[in-house]
Amino acid sequence: MTQILFKDINKEGLHTMKVYEELGGYQSLKKAFAQKPDEIIAAVKASGLRGRGGAGFPTGLKWSFLAKDVFPRYLCCNADESEPGTCKDRELLLKNPHLLIEGMILCSYACQVETGYIYMRGEFHDLSVIMDKALEEAHAKGYLGKNILGTGFNLEIHTHLGAGAYICGEESALLNSLEGGRGEPRMKPPFPAVEGLYSKPTVINNVETLCVVPYIVNEGAEKYASFGTEKSKGTKLVSVSGHVKKPGNYEIEMGTPTSELIYNLAGGIRNDNKLKAFIPGGSSVPMLPADKVDTPYDYESLAAAGTMLGSGALIVIDDSVNIVETTLRLISFYMHESCGKCTPCREGTRWLYQIVERIMQNKGQLEYIEKLEDICGNMSFKAFCPLADACVAPVVSSIKHFRSDYEEYFKNVGVS
Amino acid sequence: MQLICIRSLYAGCGNLLGNIKMSEYKFSEDQEKEIARIFAKYPVKTSALLPSLTLVQRADQVVSPEAMVAIGKKLDVSPAYVQSVLSFYTMYHTEKVGKYMILFCINISCQLNGSDKLLEHTAKKLNIKVGETTFDEKFTLHREECLAACTEAPMMRVNDTYYGNLTEQRIDQIIDSLD
Numbered sequence: 066m067t068q069i070l071f072k073d074i075n076k077e078g079l080h081t082m083k084v085y086e087e088l089g090g091y092q093s094l095k096k097a098f099a100q101k102p103d104e105i106i107a108a109v110k111a112s113g114l115r116g117r118g119g120a121g122f123p124t125g126l127k128w129s130f131l132a133k134d135v136f137p138r139y140l141c142c143n144a145d146e147s148e149p150g151t152c153k154d155r156e157l158l159l160k161n162p163h164l165l166i167e168g169m170i171l172c173s174y175a176c177q178v179e180t181g182y183i184y185m186r187g188e189f190h191d192l193s194v195i196m197d198k199a200l201e202e203a204h205a206k207g208y209l210g211k212n213i214l215g216t217g218f219n220l221e222i223h224t225h226l227g228a229g230a231y232i233c234g235e236e237s238a239l240l241n242s243l244e245g246g247r248g249e250p251r252m253k254p255p256f257p258a259v260e261g262l263y264s265k266p267t268v269i270n271n272v273e274t275l276c277v278v279p280y281i282v283n284e285g286a287e288k289y290a291s292f293g294t295e296k297s298k299g300t301k302l303v304s305v306s307g308h309v310k311k312p313g314n315y316e317i318e319m320g321t322p323t324s325e326l327i328y329n330l331a332g333g334i335r336n337d338n339k340l341k342a343f344i345p346g347g348s349s350v351p352m353l354p355a356d357k358v359d360t361p362y363d364y365e366s367l368a369a370a371g372t373m374l375g376s377g378a379l380i381v382i383d384d385s386v387n388i389v390e391t392t393l394r395l396i397s398f399y400m401h402e403s404c405g406k407c408t409p410c411r412e413g414t415r416w417l418y419q420i421v422e423r424i425m426q427n428k429g430q431l432e433y434i435e436k437l438e439d440i441c442g443n444m445s446f447k448a449f450c451p452l453a454d455a456c457v458a459p460v461v462s463s464i465k466h467f468r469s470d471y472e473e474y475f476k477n478v479g480v481s
Numbered sequence: 482m483q484l485i486c487i488r489s490l491y492a493g494c495g496n497l498l499g500n501i502k503m504s505e506y507k508f509s510e511d512q513e514k515e516i517a518r519i520f521a522k523y524p525v526k527t528s529a530l531l532p533s534l535t536l537v538q539r540a541d542q543v544v545s546p547e548a549m550v551a552i553g554k555k556l557d558v559s560p561a562y563v564q565s566v567l568s569f570y571t572m573y574h575t576e577k578v579g580k581y582m583i584l585f586c587i588n589i590s591c592q593l594n595g596s597d598k599l600l601e602h603t604a605k606k607l608n609i610k611v612g613e614t615t616f617d618e619k620f621t622l623h624r625e626e627c628l629a630a631c632t633e634a635p636m637m638r639v640n641d642t643y644y645g646n647l648t649e650q651r652i653d654q655i656i657d658s659l660d
Contacts, residue, residue, distance in 0.1 A: 137524075146629045147627065147629065148627070149588045149589050149590065149626070149627035149631070150589060150590055150627070150631050151629060151631065152629045152630050152631050152632055152633075154629075155629050155630065180524075186629070187535070187570070187572045188572075188584075188628055188629070188638060189629075190641050191641050191642075223522040223523075225522075225528075225531075225532070226531065226532065226535060227531065227570070228531055228534070228535065228570035228571070228572040228573055229570050229571035229572035230569060230570050230571065231626065231627075242531065243528060244525070244527060244528055245525075245526075245527030245528045245529065245530035245531060245556070245566065246527070246566060247565065247566055247569040248569060248570070249569075263524060263525060304631055304632055305632065306590035306593075306631035306632050306634055307589070307590050307593045307594070307634075308593055308594075312590075312631070312632040312633070312634070313632045314632060344589075348588075348589055348627075378631065380589055380590055380593070380631075382593060386593065390592075391589060391592070391593070394587070394588065394589055394592050395589060398588055398589075398626050398627070401626060402626065404569070
């Protein structure tokens with residue numbers, strides 16, 4: 066299987082400059098500096114790379130949206146990694162910090178940025194120490210700082226730690242948090258490319274997205290675009306967790322069947338139980354029943370199946386579980402993480418929780434399901450950011466595919 | 482009559498406020514250096530708020546009202562602003578917690594792998610309820626949302642360290658090994 070990001074991931078000492086350079090690290094810089102910034106943006110566009118953080122927006126296009134001739138500009142790397150089920154970025158940050166730095170240098174050069182921030186979730190304190198060390202090494206080598214490799218291009222990259230808030234993974238909330246405020250999302254437009262950090266044009270990309278850029282510069286956009294499907298190019302890191310024998314982060318070519326991930330790479334379902342459901346892209350996307358397990362793992366195929374690729378977190382659920390329990394846990398998460406700015410999200414998540422909790426206490430009625438669907442309808446696309454929609458996804462999809470799990474509880478109404 | 486009441490109320494409050502003595506928070510020399518280093522990262526001072534709060538909490542285990550005032554002064558923002566930001570984030574504590582903060586993940590991947598039972602076991606082992614601190618102020622146990630280590634579920638974080646693939650025995654070993 067093609068390995069781009071995970072090629073040398075388990076090499077001893079990869080996090081050090083010495084080993085990283087021995088394996089060909091930072092070679093892309095000279096190649097990039099020989100080109101004009103616009104040429105690099107064009108190459109990233111041609112590669113078909115799309116954002117790996119969740120929304121899947123074309124990366125090159127995002128870079129080209131930056132407001133013209135407005136400086137300074139900023140680059141923010143989103144290393145908040147807070148989507149339940151996702152832990153791919155943590156592995157990259159832990160084992161290969163220089164790859165991210167190299168990607169950030171390339172992006173900064175292409176977008177004419179002179180200051181970059183890596184926004185990490187507060188729990189990643191240890192990773193920020195590793196990253197600071199790597200940044201220091203890059204400084205000492207002259208890959209960061211003033212007049213990089215004699216090109217006249219300047220760049221500083223800093224780490225910034227959050228303090229425990231899921232919503233700060235949303236790009237505009239991340240900016241507010243980085244500015245020293247409460248992590249509440251902003252109204253869009255203006256989009257960050259026009260008015261972002263400190264009201265200046267800002268590029269925000271996920272760790273994985275930026276880590277792909279060195280490969281595109283080194284090997285060419287065509288080579289990268291030769292992997293994957295017609296519309297979903299390249300490879301994707303997938304965190305497989307839940308009821309599998311070998312949970313882990315795996316790099317697959319886009320379009321690989323989901324069943325290959327579950328039964329081959331992750332070793333199949335634990336205790337050889339039967340697959341009941343899977344959530345393909347992190348807790349914020351709709352779940353699918355077992356009969357959809359052959360769906361190719363790429364943006365379009367998953368969308369056609371009624372879900373999303375999201376952040377690439379495949380959560381596998383076997384038939385020992387009642388889906389209502391899982392759904393309640395997810396609602397509880399979104400209720401806890403709602404920032405409270407928008408009423409439909411703040412109140413809606415709480416209502417959903419209360420109703421599903423009552424159902425689980427055998428106090429439900431059949432019409433509760435209609436009520437749930439009604440509340441969900443009033444939550445989606447009614448808030449500043451997609452948190453409310455994320456909460457709606459597991460509720461609606463669990464009702465759609467596993468209605469009988471809800472009905473189990475109605476049989477026992479009155480039995481405590 | 483009403484007027485008099487209000488006046489006396491005011492007087493009472495005045496006395497009360499007058500009696501609250503807030504000592505001044507002193508940053509250590511190292512902290513001052515660190516804060517200067519943090520300031521240098523950003524074009525505006527307020528961006529240093531989260532890192533400064535983290536710095537104080539790592540030293541004191543808690544962010545005291547005195548520290549909020551002192552940080553506000555350094556950043557040219559009001560103590561109220563500092564508190565409003567602080568209260569948004571779950572990682573800051575305004576009340577003392579144990580020497581070891583155990584954050585036990587109960588989100589989906591961990592739940593599927595039996596985190597609820599293990600959390601119960603941990604609480605029993607420490608002889609506290611979830612959310613409480615042990616009598617000797619050594620451990621605080623909290624339920625926590627996803628910590629981005631789902632492939633090692635079930636997992637917990639003790640201060641800065643991640644522990645994955647937990648079992649009852651492993652939890653006992655970890656807790657016993659902390660002094």
